[in-house]
Amino acid sequence: MKKICFIVAMAAEAKPLIQHFGLMHQGGRFGQAPSQVYQGNYKNIEITLVTNGKDADTGFDYIGCEAATLSTHLAIAYYHPDIIINAGTAGGFASKGAKIGDVYLSHKYIVFHDRRVDIPGWNRMGQGYFPCIDSDEMARLGGFKQGICTTGSSLDMTEDDAEQMRQTGGEVKDMEAAAVAWVAQLYKTPILCVKAITDLVGADRPTAQQFDDNLSMATQKLRDACFKIVDEHLLRKKK
Numbered sequence: 001m002k003k004i005c006f007i008v009a010m011a012a013e014a015k016p017l018i019q020h021f022g023l024m025h026q027g028g029r030f031g032q033a034p035s036q037v038y039q040g041n042y043k044n045i046e047i048t049l050v051t052n053g054k055d056a057d058t059g060f061d062y063i064g065c066e067a068a069t070l071s072t073h074l075a076i077a078y079y080h081p082d083i084i085i086n087a088g089t090a091g092g093f094a095s096k097g098a099k100i101g102d103v104y105l106s107h108k109y110i111v112f113h114d115r116r117v118d119i120p121g122w123n124r125m126g127q128g129y130f131p132c133i134d135s136d137e138m139a140r141l142g143g144f145k146q147g148i149c150t151t152g153s154s155l156d157m158t159e160d161d162a163e164q165m166r167q168t169g170g171e172v173k174d175m176e177a178a179a180v181a182w183v184a185q186l187y188k189t190p191i192l193c194v195k196a197i198t199d200l201v202g203a204d205r206p207t208a209q210q211f212d213d214n215l216s217m218a219t220q221k222l223r224d225a226c227f228k229i230v231d232e233h234l235l236r237k238k239k
C-alpha cells in the first residue's frame with residue numbers, strides 16, 4: 001500500500017482530513033473539471049484527497065453522483081491509487097441500529113436506490129452491486145459499524161427508494177458512494193467507504209436540520225476513523 005486516494009464530496013467533510021494529514025492544496029488539476037486536489041506524504045505513503053469542488057453559480061459544493069464520478073475517474077487515471085476511500089457523511093436508520101455520530105464501513109457491496117428501470121435484468125444493472133473491500137477486521141478492531149451503502153441523488157427518501165433499499169439491504173444512505181464504486185470497479189481499484197451518520201432517516205426532525213446540526217461533529221468522527229484505518233490497517237499493508 002503506497003498510494004491512498006480519498007474522494008470526498010464536500011469541503012466541510014474534507015477539511016479535518018486535509019489538516020490532520022497535512023495535505024497541500026494543488027488546485028484544480030484536471031482541466032475544466034471542478035474537482036480540487038490536496039496531496040501530501042504521510043508516513044511514507046502518498047495521500048491524495050480529491051473533493052468535488054464548488055458550483056461557481058451558487059458557491060455550493062458539487063454533491064452527488066455526477067461530480068463524484070468525474071472526481072474518481074480523474075483521480076484514478078492521474079494518480080493510480082492502490083485504494084480509494086470514499087469518506088463522507090450519510091443518513092442512517094434507527095430501525096437498523098444506527099445512531100447519530102456512528103461511523104460505518106462499507107460492507108459486501110454498494111448499490112443505487114433511485115434508478116428505476118422496471119424491465120427484467122435492467123433493475124439489477126441499475127442497482128449496481130459494486131464490490132468493496134472486506135472491512136470485517138477494521139470494523140472489529142476499530143469499533144466501527146458495517147453496512148451496505150446505498151446511493152441516490154436526493155437527501156430525502158421516497159417510498160420507491162425505500163422499496164429498493166428493502167430489496168438490496170441498503171442501510172447507509174448517501175449521495176456518492178455507488179458512483180465512486182462504479183468507477184473503482186471499472187479500474188479494478190479496491191474501494192472502502194467510510195461514512196459518519198449525520199441524520200436518521202424518517203426521524204421526527206427534518207433531515208436537513210439534523211444534517212446541519214450534526215455535520216461538524218460527524219466530520220470529526222470521520223477524520224478520527226480515517227486516521228485509525230490508515231494508521232492501524234493500511235500502513236501495515238505497506239509491503
Ligand code: ADE
Nearest residue numbers: 089090091155173174175
Ligand atoms: N448525507 C447525509 N445524510 C444523508 C441522507 N439522509 N441522504 C443522503 N445523503 C446524506
